[in-house]
């Protein structure tokens with residue numbers, strides 16, 4: 273469904289993403305993990321059309337969309353959330369979600385009905401009339417999710433929607449994400465919370481310093497020495513193995 | 521759905537009744553002038569208040585409406601109604617053009633404000649120089665009373681005409697606010713990136729807003745011409761009108777449908793009162809404007825209407841507790 277090919281992104285002298293490729297099959301939940309500053313969010317903004325890559329191409333549903341602006345990609349069915357939440361602060365929860373719903377529903381009554389439906393689905397049903405600015409961190413993350421969902425996407429890009437949530441809030445939202453996938457929405461998610469990655473993702477890509485260094489099933493990827501080194505520093509994998517050997 | 525139009529109906533009805541209660545020419549002049557400003561301010565409010573794109577050059581649209589209408593009547597002998605329609609259309613076209621150039625270049629905030637000011641100033645200087653506008657001498661519309669000429673013997677009749685335009689503008693704005701376009705415009709004001717992510721074509725929404733905005737303010741320019749029957753570059757394209765419409769919307773409550781009307785009455789009401797009490801001091805009404813603006817910005821960012829709503833909800837919230845005591 274999504275094919276990202278050899279994407280490179282330079283900011284002046286800094287190469288944030290370097291020749292990264294990944295693909296997401298229809299109906300899957302695919303994870304994108306990697307240390308801080310690896311270029312994950314940058315890759316997301318390129319997929320969603322917020323930045324043009326220095327090189328490489330993005331295809332969606334077999335169609336090259338590299339040159340298409342963000343709002344057109346949203347119409348084609350790509351929705352993203354923002355790592356740093358971007359609520360319409362002056363509006364209430366219902367109005368926030370309705371902006372997303374208006375993408376597929378021209379009439380106000382329809383858009384609002386759709387917004388309420390989505391709000392209930394992500395657990396914001398009781399907060400509909402609250403100003404978005406008054407929501408807690410968890411509430412704002414749910415709002416990001418709800419707005420994106422209200423556009424009725426085919427592909428949902430989730431950028432650390434679990435970051436900043438406590439363990440019980442994370443436990444609450446994992447089934448919500450699962451249910452979204454079960455409804456036929458394909459998901460690509462950036463996530464640091466490994467418990468969630470293990471639970472949700474069928475396939476994981478690992479980005480480190482702008483390069484894809486590993487991919488596969490979550491369990492295999494976590495055991496990959498290259499991945500451990502990317503997170504913990506050079507030689508870490510060897511030290512861990514040595515440590516385990518001496519413990520035995 | 522119809523319920524949202526009730527406040528408009530009430531306030532328009534109230535103003536329509538003024539000529540039955542008051543017959544003084546000064547008072548009727550005052551109301552007509554305020555209505556013209558209010559109409560222009562409705563245009564500003566749609567773009568600046570609802571859409572968050574602060575223009576400092578709405579004179580460009582006011583002046584274009586007025587000049588086009590005047591030139592067509594004076595130079596080409598066109599019917600006043602048709603001339604007014606043409607003025608509104610051209611005002612909208614100029615607005616679209618300015619919007620296209622500045623929004624496509626990604627101008628926002630103070631940059632957008634400055635560029636709109638620059639456009640209005642260029643038009644003012646041009647209008648002062650080229651022969652078709654009458655140059656510095658201006659354009660005088662021949663006094664020829666008749667409904668076909670959009671000139672009325674009675675001030676009350678003109679008041680109702682201006683009020684009709686204001687009412688149409690209010691209904692249009694209310695309708696926009698309740699539509700998809702309105703929701704998208706507010707979204708653009710609140711957060712452009714988030715709006716884009718939700719499929720909003722930000723440039724298209726801004727262009728639509730500035731075009732309708734220009735049409736409304738151009739209509740105010742046409743009314744001004746029909747009432748005072750005279751134009752020159754400093755009236756039509758002067759900074760005064762850019763400030764008037766901006767202030768009225770800000771003071772009344774930016775982003776609120778009735779804000780501009782309430783703001784125009786508040787500002788000019790206070791301005792006239794100050795003039796009566798301290799009439800000797802030239803420019804005292806302007807000082808009053810400044811004071812009101814500072815007070816609004818500091819204490820009532822939602823304007824007069826925002827303040828009233830806040831007081832009202834606080835009172836409503838306090839009532840049950842008071843009942844128990």
Ligand SMILES: Nc1ncnc2c1ncn2[C@@H]1O[C@H](COP(=O)(O)OP(=O)(O)OP(=O)(O)O)[C@@H](O)[C@H]1O
Nearest residue numbers: 283286288306307308309310311312313314315355
């Ligand atoms: N617009 C930009 N201009 C310049 N540098 C940028 C820009 N956006 C990102 N970067 C840089 O690119 C690198 C990758 O950033 P990015 O936000 O994509 O990382 P990330 O993997 O999402 O990290 P995190 O896990 O902390 O969210 C960082 O060094 C960042 O400072």
Ligand SMILES: [Mg+2]
Nearest residue numbers: 312313314355
């Ligand atoms: Mg990131």
